[in-house]
Amino acid sequence: MTLRSVLIANRGEIAVRIIRAAKALGLRTVLAHSTADKDSLPAQLADETVEIGPPAAKKSYLNIEAVVNAAKSSKADAVHPGYGFLAENAEFADAVTAAGIVFVGPSAEAIRLLGDKVMARQVAALAGVPTVPGSDGRVTDLDEALAIAARIGFPVMIKAAAGGGGRGIRIVGDAEEFARQFPQASSEAAAAFGDGGLYIEKVIERARHVEVQILGDGTDVVHCYERECSLQRRRQKVWEEAPAVGLPDDVRQRLCASAVALGRAVGYSGAGTVEYLYDDATNEFYFIEVNTRIQVEHPVTEMITGIDLVQEMLKIAGGARLSVTQDDIRIQGHAIECRINAEDPHKGFMPAPGTIERLVVPDGEGIRFDTLLFEGYAVPPFYDSLLGKLIVRGETRADCLARLREALDGLVITGIPTTIPLHAALARDASVADGRTHTRFLEPWLESDFAQLARSREDA
Amino acid sequence: MSTEIKSPLPGVFYRKPSPESAPFKNDGDSVAADDVIGLVEVMKSFHEVKAGVAGRNIRFSVDDADAIMAGQVIAEVEA
Numbered sequence: 001m002t003l004r005s006v007l008i009a010n011r012g013e014i015a016v017r018i019i020r021a022a023k024a025l026g027l028r029t030v031l032a033h034s035t036a037d038k039d040s041l042p043a044q045l046a047d048e049t050v051e052i053g054p055p056a057a058k059k060s061y062l063n064i065e066a067v068v069n070a071a072k073s074s075k076a077d078a079v080h081p082g083y084g085f086l087a088e089n090a091e092f093a094d095a096v097t098a099a100g101i102v103f104v105g106p107s108a109e110a111i112r113l114l115g116d117k118v119m120a121r122q123v124a125a126l127a128g129v130p131t132v133p134g135s136d137g138r139v140t141d142l143d144e145a146l147a148i149a150a151r152i153g154f155p156v157m158i159k160a161a162a163g164g165g166g167r168g169i170r171i172v173g174d175a176e177e178f179a180r181q182f183p184q185a186s187s188e189a190a191a192a193f194g195d196g197g198l199y200i201e202k203v204i205e206r207a208r209h210v211e212v213q214i215l216g217d218g219t220d221v222v223h224c225y226e227r228e229c230s231l232q233r234r235r236q237k238v239w240e241e242a243p244a245v246g247l248p249d250d251v252r253q254r255l256c257a258s259a260v261a262l263g264r265a266v267g268y269s270g271a272g273t274v275e276y277l278y279d280d281a282t283n284e285f286y287f288i289e290v291n292t293r294i295q296v297e298h299p300v301t302e303m304i305t306g307i308d309l310v311q312e313m314l315k316i317a318g319g320a321r322l323s324v325t326q327d328d329i330r331i332q333g334h335a336i337e338c339r340i341n342a343e344d345p346h347k348g349f350m351p352a353p354g355t356i357e358r359l360v361v362p363d364g365e366g367i368r369f370d371t372l373l374f375e376g377y378a379v380p381p382f383y384d385s386l387l388g389k390l391i392v393r394g395e396t397r398a399d400c401l402a403r404l405r406e407a408l409d410g411l412v413i414t415g416i417p418t419t420i421p422l423h424a425a426l427a428r429d430a431s432v433a434d435g436r437t438h439t440r441f442l443e444p445w446l447e448s449d450f451a452q453l454a455r456s457r458e459d460a
Numbered sequence: 461m462s463t464e465i466k467s468p469l470p471g472v473f474y475r476k477p478s479p480e481s482a483p484f485k486n487d488g489d490s491v492a493a494d495d496v497i498g499l500v501e502v503m504k505s506f507h508e509v510k511a512g513v514a515g516r517n518i519r520f521s522v523d524d525a526d527a528i529m530a531g532q533v534i535a536e537v538e539a
Contacts (some may be wrong), residue, residue: 053526055527056527351502351503354493381470382471382472382527384503
């Protein structure tokens with residue numbers, strides 16, 4: 001079927017992004033929103049709005065029944081879940097489909113399969129994707145687990161099968177500690193996730209985070225090359241790039257081919273991301289997990305490939321085949337995204353909701369700002385702190401960084417503190433410019449370099 | 461004389477450390493200035509709220525998981 005309308009089951013900048021993509025395709029847009037978001041930018045832009053509950057996400061954006069009822073009452077043909085909230089909830093995908101509405105994303109089966117970290121690891125291994133050395137699946141017996149840990153070498157991670165996003169992970173350094181932590185980890189996982197299943201993985205000490213964007217239509221799967229998201233704070237991405245810095249071309253080809261093989265193995269439909277750790281000392285990459293949704297950092301891929309991933313998702317959901325073949329997709333230039341959060345980088349990243357007094361968005365070639373902001377908008381305290389994403393493209397990474405520095409200087413948000421100063425400092429940092437970063441770079445850098453910058457600024 | 465305890469942050473106020481736990485404090489309890497009386501969730505991060513004042517017979521004016529504004533009175537104690 002061809003879709004005529006879509007309900008957006010999300011908020012903030014991604015709701016704005018989806019509404020714009022849907023309108024470009026001529027779809028009627030319906031926004032499901034909480035009472036806290038009734039005056040938000042997506043509520044102003046959508047053709048129609050439906051209130052689904054009070055501010056607390058549990059009672060609105062995470063309320064499956066309320067969202068499905070909103071889709072039914074507004075006679076929406078499809079539901080786009082965005083990212084976060086219900087985007088990777090198989091039960092939600094089932095409920096939408098059961099109501100005779102199209103879920104914009106992969107099948108509930110694919111979400112379930114790839115959402116179980118142990119199953120996903122097995123699917124990846126079967127598809128020939130390198131996985132981090134570890135157990136073949138769940139391990140319940142302590143002696144067996146100890147033998148695996150000894151074989152792959154300490155330190156190892158004890159991970160909860162039902163965990164993810166950095167939750168449910170313990171790092172242990174030796175056998176004695178392992179024997180003590182393993183039973184605790186199981187009971188904790190049972191309490192936190194309702195599933196005490198554990199698996200073991202080797203710790204890759206110094207790695208980059210790389211991830212491959214895939215698109216599938218249920219039959220064919222293509223990749224849109226990779227992104228690098230090594231700059232993270234508390235396992236949350238802060239700054240993302242495409243393509244990955246310093247990735248040899250033969251490794252890039254193997255990496256991207258492995259993601260396509262994984263997508264094909266499950267008949268993937270929609271946009272997805274296969275995440276890896278990349279060890280640049282050995283040029284080895286290891287599968288971590290699959291995200292079965294559009295990601296926050298998708299614009300860097302759009303900037304270097306020219307593909308509109310959200311429009312593509314909507315077309316695929318409407319039953320279309322992929323509009324591009326692998327040969328059509330090429331890397332053109334380099335792109336960087338900075339996540340601008342309502343946090344004070346000089347005060348331990350304390351969240352700071354409040355009213356926006358002034359907003360000036362830089363204008364220029366290769367500059368894009370995806371945001372939920374407008375002057376006078378009161379950023380509510382109930383949701384995450386992402387205010388917008390500044391995305392800049394240049395012909396080379398050096399061009400991109402130069403343009404980014406200018407764009408960051410031109411971006412003005414007053415009324416609340418933001419992470420703009422953090423990005424302005426990163427964009428001028430020598431290690432960042434040389435691409436000498438990894439997933440454990442940013443936190444020590446904040447303690448040393450950034451703190452020192454802040455002190456010298458105060459002295460001046 | 462009763463003293464008001466205000467939340468320094470806007471967000472969602474929780475009276476328990478986790479959904480399964482007992483409340484930090486019940487109505488009628490005595491508190492020390494350093495006692496944690498609740499958590500405020502703001503932008504998906506959690507911050508402890510301390511009584512800030514010693515007193516007895518605490519009375520909460522907000523329920524668990526209520527939305528609150530910065531500066532809102534969340535409890536009163538008899539100093």
